[in-house]
Amino acid sequence: ITESNGSSSMATVCGTSLALMDAGVPLKRPVAGIAMGLIKEDKGFAVLSDILGDEDHLGDMDFKVAGTEAGVTSLQMDIKITSITFDIMQTALEQAKDGRMHILGEMAKALTGARGDVAQTAPRITIINVPKEKIREVIGTGGKVIREIVEQTKCKIDIDDDGTIKIAAVDQDQAQKAIDWIRGIVAEPEIGVIYNGKVVKTADFGAFVNFLGSKDGLVHISELTQGRVGKTTDVVNQGDAVKVKVIGFDDRGKVKLSMRVVDQATGADITEQVGAKPARNGDRPEREDRPERGRRERYAGDGEQPAS
Numbered sequence: 001i002t003e004s005n006g007s008s009s010m011a012t013v014c015g016t017s018l019a020l021m022d023a024g025v026p027l028k029r030p031v032a033g034i035a036m037g038l039i040k041e042d043k044g045f046a047v048l049s050d051i052l053g054d055e056d057h058l059g060d061m062d063f064k065v066a067g068t069e070a071g072v073t074s075l076q077m078d079i080k081i082t083s084i085t086f087d088i089m090q091t092a093l094e095q096a097k098d099g100r101m102h103i104l105g106e107m108a109k110a111l112t113g114a115r116g117d118v119a120q121t122a123p124r125i126t127i128i129n130v131p132k133e134k135i136r137e138v139i140g141t142g143g144k145v146i147r148e149i150v151e152q153t154k155c156k157i158d159i160d161d162d163g164t165i166k167i168a169a170v171d172q173d174q175a176q177k178a179i180d181w182i183r184g185i186v187a188e189p190e191i192g193v194i195y196n197g198k199v200v201k202t203a204d205f206g207a208f209v210n211f212l213g214s215k216d217g218l219v220h221i222s223e224l225t226q227g228r229v230g231k232t233t234d235v236v237n238q239g240d241a242v243k244v245k246v247i248g249f250d251d252r253g254k255v256k257l258s259m260r261v262v263d264q265a266t267g268a269d270i271t272e273q274v275g276a277k278p279a280r281n282g283d284r285p286e287r288e289d290r291p292e293r294g295r296r297e298r299y300a301g302d303g304e305q306p307a308s
Contacts, residue, residue: 134163217256
């Protein structure tokens, strides 16, 4: 709390309860607190509810009561007289209950229970597990990969030998970025799955796309878009963000990708709309489209001129 004219500790109870619920901590019930005072003269007395600083200073009792709608959770009492009677205690507890219920009602106007998720700005530690044989890929040569993840996400990351990875962050978006990055490194491409990627190199025969963090695949020129493509850079250039679908693996295990069957605006699979690509025959033009071959020269032998 930043200010209180009365019991700062009871204000703290109420504020802490709201703060914990706002952070997503699953409390069973909200807790509120109220400070009760006492003015006693001869045989008469008056119990004061939610005392101010002056009432605390001039009064005979400071009786703090905290609890939920179900009951009292804690008590604390200071008195300046020799003792209090049963009637004083009973009256103080009854008034404290009425006050506590009123305060809980006011708190409920702001928040009735814990939020469904931890607040975006609440510090958190997320634990994920990766195969032990993949730890080396997450760390990278000389720690290059893990250092880059830490620098880019501002997270603190600890990796155990059994593959347990602890990610500490003060921002949910940054924590999720680190989690997705690590999972992308250890994930294996699946045929039929669409991924976000980035063009890292173009060639005459297609474009190389990086996806899943550290995976690369080839989008053949015939899989860049519908229709015939004159050259790769007519469709994509290095650095372009694209959406690709894994359509298979070549004989060497390299990933084959397609942009043609993915709606680049929405990421939707449009294979059924555009149809599967027929098998390529070395990407040579059809026979009727090929230029007519020139007359073949025949050589009679070593040292002899071409036969006419």
